[in-house]
Amino acid sequence: MALLEIRNLHAEIEGEEILKGINLTLEVGQVHAIMGPNGSGKSTLAKVIAGDAAYEVTEGEVLLDGKDVLEMEPEERAREGLFLGFQYPVEIPGVSNTYFLRAAANAVRKHRGEPEVDAAQFLRHVRERMELVQMDEALLKRPVNSGFSGGEKKRNEIFQMAVLEPRLAILDETDSGLDIDALRTVSHGVNSLRSPERGFLLITHYQRLLNYIVPDTVHVMVDGRIVKSGGKELAVELEESGYALFEENSAA
Amino acid sequence: MMEAVAEQSSVYLQDFQARDRSAEPAWWATRREAAMQRFEAAGFPGRKVEAWKQTRLGNVTQDHFRPAQVPGTLSNEAAANLAVVEDAVRIVMVDGVLDTERSELERLPDGVRVRTLAAALDEDGGVAEQHLARHADAEPHPFLALNTAFATQGVVIEVVSGAAPEQPLELVSVMTAESTGVAAWPRVLIHAATSSEFTVVQRHEGSDGAAYLTAPVTEVIADANSVVNLFHYASEGDKGSHLGVIHTTLDRDSQLNAHAMHAGGQRLRTDFYVNLDGPGASANLNGLYLVRNGQFSDVHTWVRHNADHCTSEQLVKGVLDGKAESVFDGLIQVAKGAQKTDAGQENRNLLLSPKGIAHSNPRLEIYADDVKCGHGSTVGQLDENAVFYMRTRGISDQEARGVLTFAFANEMLDDMALPSLQAYEREALLSLLPGEEAVRKLL
Numbered sequence: 001m002a003l004l005e006i007r008n009l010h011a012e013i014e015g016e017e018i019l020k021g022i023n024l025t026l027e028v029g030q031v032h033a034i035m036g037p038n039g040s041g042k043s044t045l046a047k048v049i050a051g052d053a054a055y056e057v058t059e060g061e062v063l064l065d066g067k068d069v070l071e072m073e074p075e076e077r078a079r080e081g082l083f084l085g086f087q088y089p090v091e092i093p094g095v096s097n098t099y100f101l102r103a104a105a106n107a108v109r110k111h112r113g114e115p116e117v118d119a120a121q122f123l124r125h126v127r128e129r130m131e132l133v134q135m136d137e138a139l140l141k142r143p144v145n146s147g148f149s150g151g152e153k154k155r156n157e158i159f160q161m162a163v164l165e166p167r168l169a170i171l172d173e174t175d176s177g178l179d180i181d182a183l184r185t186v187s188h189g190v191n192s193l194r195s196p197e198r199g200f201l202l203i204t205h206y207q208r209l210l211n212y213i214v215p216d217t218v219h220v221m222v223d224g225r226i227v228k229s230g231g232k233e234l235a236v237e238l239e240e241s242g243y244a245l246f247e248e249n250s251a252a
Numbered sequence: 253m254m255e256a257v258a259e260q261s262s263v264y265l266q267d268f269q270a271r272d273r274s275a276e277p278a279w280w281a282t283r284r285e286a287a288m289q290r291f292e293a294a295g296f297p298g299r300k301v302e303a304w305k306q307t308r309l310g311n312v313t314q315d316h317f318r319p320a321q322v323p324g325t326l327s328n329e330a331a332a333n334l335a336v337v338e339d340a341v342r343i344v345m346v347d348g349v350l351d352t353e354r355s356e357l358e359r360l361p362d363g364v365r366v367r368t369l370a371a372a373l374d375e376d377g378g379v380a381e382q383h384l385a386r387h388a389d390a391e392p393h394p395f396l397a398l399n400t401a402f403a404t405q406g407v408v409i410e411v412v413s414g415a416a417p418e419q420p421l422e423l424v425s426v427m428t429a430e431s432t433g434v435a436a437w438p439r440v441l442i443h444a445a446t447s448s449e450f451t452v453v454q455r456h457e458g459s460d461g462a463a464y465l466t467a468p469v470t471e472v473i474a475d476a477n478s479v480v481n482l483f484h485y486a487s488e489g490d491k492g493s494h495l496g497v498i499h500t501t502l503d504r505d506s507q508l509n510a511h512a513m514h515a516g517g518q519r520l521r522t523d524f525y526v527n528l529d530g531p532g533a534s535a536n537l538n539g540l541y542l543v544r545n546g547q548f549s550d551v552h553t554w555v556r557h558n559a560d561h562c563t564s565e566q567l568v569k570g571v572l573d574g575k576a577e578s579v580f581d582g583l584i585q586v587a588k589g590a591q592k593t594d595a596g597q598e599n600r601n602l603l604l605s606p607k608g609i610a611h612s613n614p615r616l617e618i619y620a621d622d623v624k625c626g627h628g629s630t631v632g633q634l635d636e637n638a639v640f641y642m643r644t645r646g647i648s649d650q651e652a653r654g655v656l657t658f659a660f661a662n663e664m665l666d667d668m669a670l671p672s673l674q675a676y677e678r679e680a681l682l683s684l685l686p687g688e689e690a691v692r693k694l695l
């Protein structure tokens with residue numbers, strides 16, 4: 001059984017169809033990349049999988065470990081092991097990062113019928129993960145993303161992912177707007193978490209990320225459809241030729 | 253002619269005239285009569301009176317409220333909640349009547365003198381004669397006028413020059429379940445002498461089911477270089493009305509730190525007057541109102557910069573649950589000549605339901621040119637992006653909303669100087685929230 005199975009997914013917002021029949025199969029242990037021009041529907045796909053109620057799914061299926069996630073509330077999807085790293089992480093004033101992480105970790109544990117995390121043990125785990133993404137410990141006490149720089153916000157997404165250890169992580173342009181140092185850190189975080197028990201769906205606008213994280217498969221998304229899939233060499237090809245070629249194909 | 257006038261007079265005037273006031277000193281009789289006349293001339297404000305047009309007075313203007321003959325009995329809950337502020341000296345009123353048994357007038361810290369209103373009125377040329385009803389009563393406020401006309405219960409507090417007692421004073425006014433039809437007119441006068449520092453907490457607690465009116469008036473006179481920390485908490489019953497006034501007069505270099513919370517009640521209004529009369533005075537007002545389904549809350553501030561180099565900061569937040577209505581009406585007035593004024597005002601409202609209505613009216617009247625004045629006002633709902641973000645981390649919808657609401661309101665409680673009162677107010681906040689248990693873990 002595939003970790004993620006998307007079949008003929010159609011979704012719209014305010015009556016406008018954005019996803020026009022997406023098919024994608026991601027086996028556990030794999031890393032897939034989705035590339036595509038601005039506005040092609042990449043974030044829409046990520047948010048639909050995560051359960052954003054602003055979008056309406058009109059057709060199709062999304063299965064996580066064989067379970068129909070479209071029937072689930074966003075929090076249930078998360079508890080089943082889905083993680084979305086946001087393109088634009090949200091600021092939550094007044095709620096500290098530590099609290100937020102503990103609440104999230106406990107929600108998953110409760111779902112699995114496990115007891116709440118031991119505070120001291122959890123802190124050790126959190127510290128270890130902070131090192132992985134080289135995040136400043138001071139950020140733990142700060143409210144979630146409040147007043148964080150763009151780079152800090154992205155790091156915080158990877159950090160949360162590292163703490164929560166999801167089964168499937170969808171990272172929406174986590175590499176955009178990062179300097180090389182930050183990009184290396186973020187990639188290091190992802191690479192360290194790669195495992196036969198986990199899968200990644202990396203949404204990216206730039207081929208550069210794929211120099212650091214080598215994907216098993218690259219998909220090209222144009223106008224709400226996946227127009228081509230291939231190996232990592234596809235990314236290089238795209239960098240050279242651009243999307244224009246595919247855009248024509250999709251219009252045809 | 254005479255008869256026609258008598259017919260038109262209010263029940264309150266009739267009560268006033270029927271009272272035996274022979275023991276009152278002449279100066280007090282004069283001030284009371286003036287107040288009664290002011291009320292009688294203006295009556296209860298109709299919808300055309302600007303300062304009252306959004307205030308839902310409901311039954312308050314039709315029903316006739318009278319002081320309790322005998323105060324009711326405290327419920328177990330009310331009795332258990334008499335002492336909230338740690339280490340405080342308590343003064344208790346029940347149904348508007350001073351409860352000497354439960355009050356600790358004998359146990360006062362050095363540097364503070366507290367007398368009952370009755371005792372203070374007996375003193376010739378004392379602080380009452382000098383200040384009582386001589387500052388607040390300049391304001392055209394119907395319930396303030398009635399309080400001056402009818403108040404017999406209350407305390408007069410004097411803080412000696414240079415004194416800084418560590419123990420706060422906690423004034424608790426409880427309305428019992430038997431208080432339907434009762435009017436409470438608590439009157440408090442606080443005089444902080446030069447360079448003194450003092451903390452007072454006023455808590456108003458009402459029982460559900462009783463349709464009473466409480467109209468407390470507190471006058472604060474802060475002399476030069478003094479610091480007054482004033483905490484005001486009101487949690488009235490689901491049929492109770494609270495229409496109160498806090499009036500402060502600040503001399504040069506004095507400081508007022510005020511924190512107010514409306515935790516609930518059918519109808520609450522507090523008018524907060526701040527007269528910055530001496531150069532270098534400062535006032536910091538922060539407030540939080542929680543308005544439950546079917547309830548009304550109103551905060552009026554009147555901050556007047558009458559001297560140069562004064563600062564004032566107002567930050568008031570509101571959370572409205574269900575079909576609730578609130579008013580924040582905030583004045584910053586800068587007199588001609590009050591140069592180098594630094595004044596700020598912010599009101600932020602969170603509607604938990606689209607049925608809530610929050611009125612927010614900033615009023616700026618600036619007659620000086622070298623001033624810094626800022627204001628902001630918002631009415632909004634929870635950030636759905638933040639709710640979704642939290643849910644994608646496995647946190648339930650209810651918990652996310654509870655946590656976000658708590659975080660919004662808790663900003664007003666975060667910096668409170670009295671931890672025991674802070675904990676008490678947090679409980680009031682928590683009781684309003686969805687996902688309460690989860691939010692507790694935030695603490």
Ligand SMILES: Nc1ncnc2c1ncn2[C@@H]1O[C@H](COP(=O)(O)OP(=O)(O)O)[C@@H](O)[C@H]1O
Nearest residue numbers: 013014018036037038039040041042043044045
């Ligand atoms: N909330 C929204 N309301 C209306 N249109 C939207 C909304 N979100 C996205 N869209 C539209 O959907 C399309 C795809 O957007 P998006 O998924 O963000 O693309 P990408 O992430 O590939 O840049 C765009 O045309 C965008 O304008």
Ligand SMILES: [Mg+2]
Nearest residue numbers: 042043087173
């Ligand atoms: Mg996007």
